[in-house]
Amino acid sequence: MSPRREKARELIPRDEEGVALTLRGRTVKLTNLRKLFWPELGISKGDLLRYYAEISPALLPHLKDRAMVMKRYPHGAAGEFFFMKRAPSPRPDWIETCAIEHSSGNVIDFPIIQDLAALLWVVNLGCIDLNQWYARCDDDRPDYLHFDLDPVPDADFSKVRATALLVHEALDSLKMPSYAKTTGSKGIHVYVPIARGPTQKEVWTFAKEFARLMEARDPKLVTAQYKIAKRPMGRVLVDYNQNAWGKTLASVYSVRPRPRATVSTPVTWKEVERGVSIEDFRIDNVPARVARLGDLWKPLLEKRGRFRLDGFLRG
Numbered sequence: 202m203s204p205r206r207e208k209a210r211e212l213i214p215r216d217e218e219g220v221a222l223t224l225r226g227r228t229v230k231l232t233n234l235r236k237l238f239w240p241e242l243g244i245s246k247g248d249l250l251r252y253y254a255e256i257s258p259a260l261l262p263h264l265k266d267r268a269m270v271m272k273r274y275p276h277g278a279a280g281e282f283f284f285m286k287r288a289p290s291p292r293p294d295w296i297e298t299c300a301i302e303h304s305s306g307n308v309i310d311f312p313i314i315q316d317l318a319a320l321l322w323v324v325n326l327g328c329i330d331l332n333q334w335y336a337r338c339d340d341d342r343p344d345y346l347h348f349d350l351d352p353v354p355d356a357d358f359s360k361v362r363a364t365a366l367l368v369h370e371a372l373d374s375l376k377m378p379s380y381a382k383t384t385g386s387k388g389i390h391v392y393v394p395i396a397r398g399p400t401q402k403e404v405w406t407f408a409k410e411f412a413r414l415m416e417a418r419d420p421k422l423v424t425a426q427y428k429i430a431k432r433p434m435g436r437v438l439v440d441y442n443q444n445a446w447g448k449t450l451a452s453v454y455s456v457r458p459r460p461r462a463t464v465s466t467p468v469t470w471k472e473v474e475r476g477v478s479i480e481d482f483r484i485d486n487v488p489a490r491v492a493r494l495g496d497l498w499k500p501l502l503e504k505r506g507r508f509r510l511d512g513f514l515r516g
Contacts, residue, residue, distance in 0.1 A: 212224075218233065234247035238278050256454050256488055259454060263452055267338065269333050271284065272332055274329050278458035293322065341400075353435065356434075361437050365389045367418065389473070401444070404510065405445050
């Protein structure tokens with residue numbers, strides 16, 4: 202274990218109910234550390250915070266400069282939750298915000314997670330998973346498109362893997378780089394890093410047409426039907442609608458409020474071919490995997506190698 206990882210694990214005490222940490226001059230108060238968020242697993246809120254502290258070097262670059270929608274679980278993974286967009290007040294004066302105007306004319310100040318102190322602050326609010334926007338705060342044009350592969354009832358995870366490989370093959374034929382991660386819940390997310398330029402609506406339109414193409418290619422495996430009542434059983438939904446304005450997905454390295462405390466984890470396409478499962482990646486083993494393999498989603502952060510979607514958009 203590297204000294205950096207060890208230090209992150211030791212930031213948050215195991216034998217205290219609360220602590221005030223000062224990180225690079227910013228003091229964040231952490232509370233209810235011994236409260237069990239997964240009672241059956243013996244995993245506490247403090248364990249959740251320790252996980253995020255440890256994974257933060259890989260995670261934070263993926264959150265930087267993006268508005269965060271808070272999904273708060275004050276009573277743990279099995280408890281009730283509520284969504285919160287506006288950064289709560291009072292809050293530390295060092296929490297940065299992103300002002301976004303909605304169609305109603307209402308302007309909402311979303312928090313943005315720029316460093317470890319801000320990350321621990323938002324997790325301490327009861328945010329088990331993290332849900333950030335697809336565009337950065339300085340520009341509302343997305344810098345990636347994505348597909349949420351979600352099994353319809355009677356479709357097992359082997360069908361999700363098969364759909365992911367079908368999507369990957371189709372994107373590859375278009376010379377589009379694509380990266381996969383487990384959702385930590387039921388499916389697989391496939392992301393394509395794109396050069397900023399197309400609007401959110403244009404990216405959504407391309408994703409919709411691509412999803413319908415996947416359905417036409419293998420209608421016994423894939424559906425692009427967004428209306429739940431019309432989806433055929435035993436298929437995998439290639440969900441394009443999460444590319445719409447204001448939608449979010451759980452971020453990479455997010456712990457999910459599921460019974461095994463599973464984590465949304467980057468995987469290689471070879472791993473998908475071999476047969477990964479959701480339960481392979483959990484709060485207790487993902488940090489060691491990242492320490493061993495590095496951040497498999499680092500290419501999504503690079504300025505070079507982003508696909509120019511403009512040529513596929515209708516004039």
